[in-house]
Amino acid sequence: MPANGAPTKITQGSQTKGGIGESTLRPDGTLKVTGEFAYSSDMWHEDMLWGQILRSTVAHAEIVSIDTSEALATAGVYAVMTYDDLPAEVKHYGLEIQDTPVLAHGKVRHHGEPVALVAADHPETARRAAAKIKVEYRELPVITDEASATAPGAVLVHENRTDHHAGHVPHPNIVHRQPIIRGNAAEAAERADFVVTGDYYFGMQDQAFLGPESGLAVPEEDGGVHLYIATQWLHSDLRQIAPVLGLPEDKVRMTLAGVGGAFGGREDLSMQIHACLLALRTGKPVKIVYNRFESFFGHVHRHPARLHYEHGATKDGKLTHVKCRIVLDGGAYASASPAVVGNASSLSIGPYEVDDVEIEAIALYSNNPPCGAMRGFGAVQACFAYEAQMDKLADAVGMDRVEFRQLNAMSQGTIMPTGQPVDSPAPVAELLRRVKAMPMPPERQWESSEGPDVRQLPGGLSNTTHGEGVVRGVGYAVGIKNVGFSEGFDDYSTAKVRMEVVGGEPVATVHTAMAEVGQGGVTVHAQIARTELGVAQVTIHPADTQVGSAGSTSASRQTYVTGGAVKNACELVRERVLEIGRRKFGTYHPAWATAELLLEGGKVVTDGGEVLADLVDVLEGEAVEVEEEWRHRPTEPFDLRTGQGNGHVQYSFAAHRAVVEVDTELGLVKVVELACAQDVGKALNPLSVIGQIQGGTTQGLGIAVMEEIIVDPQTAKVRNPSFTDYLLPTILDTPTIPVDVLELADEHAPYGLRGIGEAPTLSSTPAVLAAIRNATGLELPRTPVRPEHLTGKA
Amino acid sequence: MDFLRPASWEEALAAKAEHPTAVPIAGGTDVMVEINFDHRRPEYLLDLNRVGDLYEWEVGEESVRLGASVPYTRIMEDLRAELPGLALASHTVASPQIRNRGGVGGNLGTASPAGDAHPALLAAGAEVEVESAARGSRLIPIDDFYTGVKRNALQPDELIRAVHIKKADGPQQYSKVGTRNAMVIAVCAFGLALHPGTRTVRTGIGSAAPTPVRARAAEEFLNAALEEGGFWDNGKIITPSVAKQFAELCSAACNPIDDVRGTASYRRHAVGVMARRTLTWTWESYRGTRNTSEGAA
Amino acid sequence: MRVNFTVNGRPQEADDVWEGESLLYVLRERLGLPGSKNACEQGECGSCTVRLDGVPVCACLVAAGQAEGREVVTVEGLAEYARQRACGTDACGTKSASLDEAGRRQAQGTDSQTGEGTELSPVQQAFIDAGAVQCGFCTPGLLVAADEMLERNPNPTDADIREALSGNLCRCTGYEKIMDAVRLAAARQSEGV
Known part of the structure; x- marks a missing residue:
């Protein structure tokens, strides 16, 4: 097996x-x-059954009734389960806050929430039976953004909260809030010769790992269960699974099956408990495999974010202050939202030296799809916005954009907005220098003696331009990501x-x-x-x-820890x-x-x-x-009012230079090259390091120009849950990615290494956006940028 | 669900006559997605893979009779000279794997406005050969084929056997906008064919109206403008104002919607841009071949 | 229904097949050949790419019944397929290592999981050597597609490689190492290594 x-x-x-x-x-x-x-979806067992999940067709509703009788009567069906069939007192789970029902109870809070389970002898039997379960919903108003979440009389996504953030948040529809105040931003603003502000939007990205959520639960003779599963953290799963099965942890054995990618999307549970429940109920091995449609509902996504920034600088180009407010949409359940808030706030000004800051980050509860961990979380959204701001401010000051960044770059010894000194190398200016020094890709590579090669032009195989309207642009960005679990978490490995x-x-x-x-x-x-x-x-x-x-296996921490x-x-x-x-x-x-x-x-x-x-x-x-x-070295929580505290253990830095060609008439983009320079401390395996950097860079490219889960603002339903309409970069969308690896040891870390997996995802997106802005002269405050945004036809 | 496996065209027609609800499946690139995602549970699947005729084509004097299941890969590689517009369209279909399985019959059967082949067929001029066991075969002009969103002129007992496409008598072009550089469904698409023999142009627009459509007003305008200016004979560069008006009329022929793939406003705009560009490319090509042939003569 | 076809040179029979099943499901769940992957089941990712009568197709979009009487090559048979191609017709005799793995998933006492000594096709070896494999879920489909391209086009340009592989999504690598791997396989192939 x-x-x-x-x-x-x-x-x-x-x-x-x-x-x-x-x-x-x-x-x-x-x-x-x-x-x-x-892989987990390849697991097979003699006499195994197939599990199927019935999901809500609406985003927010009371469940008036569930009738499973017809499904149960279907030939080949071995079990049908709803909330009422859960065996233990514990019926909820969650990474940090146990707010997620194993199966919906009385209410559904997002489109695609699990309502009932079926086990049958063939996946089609299970699907047909699931379709026969009758669920009557009474729809409730949907919370879809900050305004609807905090409006007077707003419906509460979770009533009677008792979690440890409930006491300090300004509204029950806010999961967590983290302000960071250092220096005096208002006073510092008076010294500024130039002030730029901006409102930015970062779309909802999907991890889109290729191996769908899947696994096999095998009941064991001692009344326990053995789960073969694709996950990012076996023991975290175990801690959440055992209580709802009513089993001690030693009766839930878990073995890692092959994992087809993760990127944060397997930090939360998906079908783990469901498979175990059905296996224990039927006494037979149960396999569950999501199809791609279901996968879009089966895991959390990257938080979409609205970000407001104000940056100031003196006329000689020194940053005076930064004020920002970041609103992350956590969707229906908390997942990793509190940690995302912590990262977004503490890394919100980027790898720069600024003494006077005023920062606030919040995550909402809403009826949108739950959002949680994805590569670089919190830091990714902030980087998109602060790097756009840095370009704007450089232009206002009249400085070269890279030089402006280098002038304000942090270095070892810099004090973070949280008051924490950076106590290992922080070669931000050097990374920018290196990425800028790389040779530029030749112009007009699509030209050949046989005419234009459309594969190298915007639009690619679709044959939209033979060079007409094509303008090249270049953009730079740099970012900072924390490594490992922060804010006082006991982050250990065995x-x-x-x-x-x-x-x-x-x-x-x-x-x-x-x-x-x-x-x-x-x-x-x-x-x-x-x-x-x-x-x-x-x-x-x-x-x-x-x-x-x-x-x-997240937070760039595994090689380190x-x-x-x-x-x-x-x-x-x-x-x-x-x-x-x-x-x-x-x-x-x-x-x-x-x-x-x-x-x-x-x-x-x-x-x-x-x-x-x-x-x-x-x-x-x-x-x-x-x-x-x-x-690793212990960290501390951030103060809930000031955000001060030695919250992070290590930082990771990468810089990108993007070269794009934009068909300015049709608004189509070809990324020609995406060069990266990253400090990795020590490359334990250089081939793998480069692979991580190139992969992370490409995920950043995806959210820059195509990837977005589109949620209907009226119904909170997902409109594109498929690979037909949620587009990932193909090999024709992905450019060459030259990588310059710097190795400056962090004396606190094993071998001096630095966690590397996430940093390249941060700066890739703003570099591509900067390059598109450079080509088009447009402001482009949202990502992904779509053809209609580049042509004024939104 | 029943799986019907006719071994010949006659058997296929008989099966369709007996089970008019049977869903024909050839490349499977539409039908299997619907089955895999539980969007459709036909009572019968009618497999056409064993009907060899459907994979053949004949190049005639005037037209190509293209079997309904001839894969897009074959059209791209083997019919580039005869059907340049359709060959270009075929190259934009999904991925190599899909192009190896899918054919024009599937596009016509599904009749999605986003089907890649439609604008090329409309521009080239084509007739769809359909047949039923009861009434034999008939040819449906492509202009009459698309009757609504994902609806066509087929009767329940009919199957698509082939498409008769006029051989190119002049340059043809095809462009498609997608938000990815490969493997993408059209946000909108445009096909253009010059027909120097009749001194006409024909167009086709995809994904910008409930059905694939021609931009007839644009065609009429351009036909008249080319005639008036003596362009077919003098081979002059088309004046920018003519190209611009042609593009605007093509945009005006659209009746698009906003959806997850793009906005209506963008679709109208993009069709105009593609119309202007493809007109430039085809006309430049026409001028080039004209000069070459004159030089040779 | 019953379906008979040839997989990696061996006749196979699947019984009690539901008419809506795909070739991919039959390979993975009935014939013990899970190498072809189930990433999207809508023809958008290429991870289930197999050769059907020699032609690369998405196995998820082939109805099981459509495979009746036809020849399928999956990633499990790729090394042998490439070996026979390199040798010319049957000159090297036949080997059939791959299908013996069919029952492996249910075997409890698996050992020797290193794959050491396993005979690989040039493109398989190149994927390992170039670092083109991370999670590996896209790998089987990419290998089948890349191998077929190199068969048709032994000296591809970068643009040729990108076009040929544009139907295969990879989420881990950013494709750069995949490009390296295919270039490496092409170079080794032309050197006759």
Whole structure:
């Protein structure tokens, strides 16, 4: 069943040691190219049933009645469940606030909310049965924006809130509010020679991971259940699943199935509980696989945001102050909204030095689709707006846009708006310099002796221009993202490392619960083990809940935190191995007692390179195993009134230069090149680092020119839940992405590394928008920008 | 659901006569999406993959008889000379995988205003060959084929066998606006064909009205302007004012809506831009071939 | 209904097929060949690309009954397909490793999951070597599409590669490493490596 559930053995060729800093290849690469890698939707079990979810057809309504009788009577149907069938006292779940009903109870709060479950012997049987469930709704007014959320007499999305934010928010339809006040922005504004303001809108983006939500729940003889699942954080799922099943956590076993991308969209639960409920109810294995339509309703999206900014500068180009207000739409359930607010507010002015700021960020409860984690959350929306502001202000001052940024760039030692000093390299000006110094792509690349190559023009294969109306534009942007979980969260990972002799060779086994979602964590763990333990062979144990939590594969944190945990466990294993060596061989050579000892090439060596023993001999008849938690430096919550506090553990920086060609008559865009420079601290695997940067850059491109979930403002219903109308960049929309990697070590982090996954998604979008503005002269205050915005035909 | 697998055209007609609600499926690029997403549960699926005739084409004196299931890939690659407008349109259809399966019969059967082939068929001039077991075959002029949103002139017992498309006697062009550079449904599309033989132009507009339409007023205006100015003979560059008015009349022929893919206002605008550009491209090409042939003579 | 067709050179029979099932569903759920992926089921992502009588198509848009009597090549059979092509007709004999994996998903005691020693087609190897695989969900469809393009066009330009792969979405890589992989496969192919 879990084909990936078996150990993965990795052996490096003799010419390479395969340690950190090398571009070793993925251990799961062969399985993935042969089609044998078992993703969550590939799970299969003898006699398994198919689960189907009935979802609400309206966004906000009371449920008057649910009639499941006809569905239950359908041949081939094994179970139908509604809220009333939930087995435990606990009937809600949530990442931070347990406000999400497992199945709707009395009320639905967004379009596509799960109302009932069916298990049947074939997916079509399950679908037909679900269609026979009769749900009567009494529609309620919909909350769709800040005005409707806080209007006098507004319907409350959640009544009687008792969560820990309820006490400090100005309105029950606001999930969380975080102000940040530092210095005196009003006073500083008086020193400004130039002030620019702007109102910006950032559309709702979907993670659009390709592997749909899916998994297999298998009931077990002890009354428990084993769930094979694609997720970003096994233990977070477990903590939410077990209580609603009425089971202790040790009776809910979880194994990570193959994950087809995540990008934040698998931080919240989707079908996990539903599959387990049906499996326990029927006593049979139950598989659930969303189709793409359902996937758009099955996970949270990136918060759409309205952002108001005021920036001031003196005539010599120094920023005086920033005031901003960021309104994030969290939709019907809280999900990660509080953390998104924390990031949006604390990173709202970008990687710049400003002493006087006045910041407010809020997240709404509304009847729009729930929004939560997506790559770079909070910081992405802010970056789009503050970088547009920086261009505006540079123009007002009359400075070059890049020089203006460099003049105001933060550096190590800068104090953040939260009062926290930046205590590791912050090469913002240098990244801008590097990205600007890259060679420009040639002009008019579409021209050829055989006429225009439309594939290289705006419109592409659709043959809309042969060069007419095409104008080139160039834009720059830079951004700052926090790494790891912030605001006092106990952000730790666990690693279990074992070392023993197998088949005459020393072998290390690394066992963590880290969700490999494609980022390459499994590659890096093996590299770390080789570096620390001097072995060629490393086995990566499947991720499951038989080992302690590894935290989430999100917030650019896994290489830092679980990588740090693996390094730490390896160091402890090494100490134990050396102890064994001293015990066995210490009397043969004085260096055992006096020298600094290393494990290299399967041997114990002194730091001078002298070989003391073979690991095989040291470990003969012994196995060393260590399981240990590891945490990064603690952080603090932000003060609820002033926003002050050492809330973040590390920052990550990237800069982009976008070169676009715009068909100004038709409003179509071809991104010609999207160059990136990023500081990664230390590239543990340069090939993977570049892959992350290029992938993140492309997701930023998507939200710049095409990706948007469109929600009807009257009904709060999603209008484009499909890949026909929610468009992702194709290979013809994606340009070359040259990457310049800078490695300035952060002395606080393992190997000096910096979390890298999210930063490139931040600055990509504003760079593309800046380039389009440069080509068209338009203001373009919203993203994504659509052809009608570029032609004045909105 | 029943799956009908006729092995020949006659069997297909018989099946359709017996089960008029049967949904024909060839490339599956529309029907299977509706089935996969539970939007449609036909009582019968009528598979046309085994009807070999539908995958063949014949190039005649005047026209090409194009089997309903000839994949877009074949049209792009093998009929570029005879059907340049349709070949360009075919190249804009979805993805290579879809172009390998889908054919013009599917576009006509679905009759979505966004079907990529329609503007090219309207501009080139075409007749749809349909047939029923009871009444035999008939040819429906393309101008009469589209009767409403996703509705066509087919009777319930009829199947589309082929399309007879006039061979190009002059340059043809096709443009489509989408919000992505590949694999995209049309926001709107435009086809233009010059017919030097009859000294006429024909147009086709997609996704900008309830059905695919021709911009007849624009065609009449341009026909008259070209005739008056002696353009067909003197091969002069079309005056900007003529091109501009042609474009405006094409915009005026639209009757679009606002939807998730674009606004009505943008669609009208974009059709105008495409009309002007495709007129320029085809006319330049006409002038080029005219000069070449004169030079040769 | 019953459907008979050939997959990766082997005759296959699927019974009790619901008439609305796609070829993709039959491959994945009935024949134990889940390599073709179910990312969109609407022909918009290419992750289910297989060759149907040699032609790349989206298996999600082929009704199961339409595959009757036809030949399908999936990613599981790609290495063997490429090997036979490289050798010319049957000159190298036949091997049939891939289909033996069909029952693997339900086997409890899987081992040797490294894939070491697995014979790969040049394009498969190039995807690994170039770092073109991240989550890997788009990979099978891309491999089938890229392999077919290289068969038709052994020396593609970058624009040719982009056009040929424009029906295959990838959400992880930004496509750059995929471009590298296809260029690498083309180069190795032309060197005869």
